[in-house]
Amino acid sequence: MNTVHHPIAIVGAGLGGLTLARVLHVHGIAATVYEADPSAASRTQGGQLDIHEEDGQRALAAARLTEEFHSIVHEGAEAMRILDQYGKVLFDQPDDGAGRRPEVLRGDLRRILLDSLPDQTVQWERKVTGLRPLGEGRHELTFADGATATSALLVGADGAWSKIRPLLSDAIPRYTGTTFIETCLYDADERHSATAEAVGAGAMFALTPGAGIAAHREAGNILHTYVELNRSAEWIAGIDFTDAASATSRVAAEFDGWAPELTALITDGETAPAARMIHTLPDGHRWERVPGVTLLGDAAHLMPPSGDGANLAMLDGAELGTAIAACPGDFEAALTAYEQALFARTEPFYAQAHGMLELLLGPSTPFGFIDLFTSADQAE
Numbered sequence: 001m002n003t004v005h006h007p008i009a010i011v012g013a014g015l016g017g018l019t020l021a022r023v024l025h026v027h028g029i030a031a032t033v034y035e036a037d038p039s040a041a042s043r044t045q046g047g048q049l050d051i052h053e054e055d056g057q058r059a060l061a062a063a064r065l066t067e068e069f070h071s072i073v074h075e076g077a078e079a080m081r082i083l084d085q086y087g088k089v090l091f092d093q094p095d096d097g098a099g100r101r102p103e104v105l106r107g108d109l110r111r112i113l114l115d116s117l118p119d120q121t122v123q124w125e126r127k128v129t130g131l132r133p134l135g136e137g138r139h140e141l142t143f144a145d146g147a148t149a150t151s152a153l154l155v156g157a158d159g160a161w162s163k164i165r166p167l168l169s170d171a172i173p174r175y176t177g178t179t180f181i182e183t184c185l186y187d188a189d190e191r192h193s194a195t196a197e198a199v200g201a202g203a204m205f206a207l208t209p210g211a212g213i214a215a216h217r218e219a220g221n222i223l224h225t226y227v228e229l230n231r232s233a234e235w236i237a238g239i240d241f242t243d244a245a246s247a248t249s250r251v252a253a254e255f256d257g258w259a260p261e262l263t264a265l266i267t268d269g270e271t272a273p274a275a276r277m278i279h280t281l282p283d284g285h286r287w288e289r290v291p292g293v294t295l296l297g298d299a300a301h302l303m304p305p306s307g308d309g310a311n312l313a314m315l316d317g318a319e320l321g322t323a324i325a326a327c328p329g330d331f332e333a334a335l336t337a338y339e340q341a342l343f344a345r346t347e348p349f350y351a352q353a354h355g356m357l358e359l360l361l362g363p364s365t366p367f368g369f370i371d372l373f374t375s376a377d378q379a380e
Contacts, residue, residue, distance in 0.1 A: 006032040009151035016297035016313030017157030018113035022063040023321030036127035047224040050101040056311035059318035077103035079202030087259035137292025162299035168287040173279035181227040183269030194261040207366040244272040283350040306356035
């Protein structure tokens with residue numbers, strides 16, 4: 001096969017990589033995105049995201065997609081309630097309509113980004129299996145089918161287990177000791193009315209030290225559940241998640257005595273439970289400048305979920321695209337400016353992310369978690 005050359009190659013068609021491609025396109029700069037998935041529809045894209053004014057919405061404005069973003073917002077979904085394990089409501093905050101952190105489905109957000117790019121920008125079924133520096137900032141990519149491509153600028157937007165990261169850093173993600181187990185209920189109001197009432201209009205958290213159930217009401221009358229457990233990697237490995245019934249029973253046993261309308265989010269799940277082990281890079285992860293390559297999103301700053309990951313990834317993409325546009329013909333100047341800002345911007349989020357896990361599942365929960373929101377309301 002002939003090797004093709006693309007001046008800017010982005011590995012990973014997630015929100016960050018697509019935002020970068022879109023911002024570059026807005027500035028008249030071509031890029032190619034390589035994605036291992038066979039198509040845009042080959043797998044589900046996760047649940048609902050709250051998109052923040054200070055980063056995610058800024059990125060979408062730089063991508064000139066603000067109008068499209070507003071068209072996919074799930075109205076009313078900023079509501080939140082916190083329950084104890086017996087179903088008692090401890091905190092209930094309605095959606096005030098201010099829209100500071102509107103909720104959208106990750107899949108819808110990815111779709112508007114994909115739709116905004118020229119045909120052939122995203123090359124599907126391009127799983128990277130090999131990398132080779134060629135000197136002077138150029139790199140060669142080898143794909144699973146044997147095809148190769150070269151780039152003058154290579155961007156790793158390929159998530160937690162990035163294939164591009166080793167070009168820059170020897171950091172390896174470590175398990176935090178927390179796993180989220182994901183499942184969904186469909187037609188919730190009709191088929192699971194007691195559970196739907198417990199969840200309410202937006203997000204619901206039922207929390208105890210070491211174990212919690214979180215759920216989001218999504219468009220289409222769906223309840224998307226994340227069962228949160230502080231358990232060892234060995235404990236998780238001891239569950240056969242290919243056997244949905246057995247895995248469901250094993251996870252539900254950790255919530256013995258909880259209100260049935262809450263445990264139904266586990267036992268009545270209509271998708272097979274999927275374990276999402278939470279990993280993190282070292283706090284403040286950074287690297288020395290290496291010509292012709294950089295990272296964004298989880299590839300650059302993987303940390304526990306705290307509502308910031310997708311927002312930061314999109315802002316990374318927007319900031320990198322803007323830096324490239326501001327330095328025509330000088331990728332190294334663009335990468336230097338981008339990385340200096342990236343490291344400073346993301347470092348404080350590590351402590352916030354670890355702190356959020358502690359508030360969710362630590363010894364002070366649920367009242368420490370409630371205090372987070374009541375103090376924020378008072379500050380306003």
